[in-house]
Amino acid sequence: MKEVIVGHGGDYLSFKEIDFSIIANDFRFLPFYRDDLFLGMQAMNIGIIDPNITQYExxxxxxxxxxxxxxxxEAMTVGAFSQMWIFALYEILRLWRDRRYEFSKLFKNGGIELKLKKLSTDDEMNITLLDRRKQLEKYGEDQSFRNEIEYCWEQLEPVYRMVELFRMNMAKHAAPGKSNAIPMAPGYGRINMLCGALDYELIIDRNSYELLNRRDVADNLRNVLLNIRANKKTP
Known part of the structure; x- marks a missing residue:
C-alpha cells in the first residue's frame, strides 16, 4: 500500500489576507537576483503572477x-497555470543553486581570477555579462556576501526540493533521482476544498507519495522570504 504524506497543515489565508507583495518584492532582492537586472526581473515575475493564479484557484x-x-x-485552466508557474519557479531557483555551486567551487579552487579573465569585457552593452563579473568579483572579495548566500540557500533549499518534486513528476513523469518510480497520473489534480488549488499526489519513490499543491509552494516561499527579511540578511 502506498504512503501518502500531506504537505500542508491545512490553514490557508483568504485571498484578501495574503500579502502578495512578499514574493514580488522580497524575492528579487535576494543575492544573485538583486545584482542581476534581468534575473531579478524573472524572480519578480514569479510574484507578479502569483495573485492572478491564486484568484483563479x-x-x-x-x-x-x-x-x-x-x-x-476552469479546472484545466488552473492546472495549466499552476504547472507553468511551478516550472518557471523551478528554473529560477535552479539557476540560483547552480550559480552558488559554481562560485563556491571556483573560490575553493582558487579559480575566480581565471574565470574572470575568460569572461569577455569587450561588449559593454551586455548588462548581464557585466553583472555576472561584478557578482563573481564580489564573491571572491566579500566574506559577508558568501555568508549571505549560504544562509539564503539554507532557507530556500526546502522550497527548491518541493518544486523539484513537482517538476520531476509533471515534466519527467518520475521521482527526483529515481527514474523507475513512475507516478500513476502525472499532472492530474483534485480541487482542494480549502483554497481551490489542485492537489497532486507526487511520487517520492515506488511506495511513497506526497500530497502538494501550488499554493503550498507559494505559502512556503512567502514564509522563507519573511524569515530572511526578519533576520536582516537582505537589504
Missing amino acids: YILLETYIEKEKTPSF
Missing part, C-alpha cells in the same frame, strides 16, 4: 461549490 472552488460538480474548463 478561489474562483474554481467557488464554481465547484455552486455547480456541485467539477467545472472542466
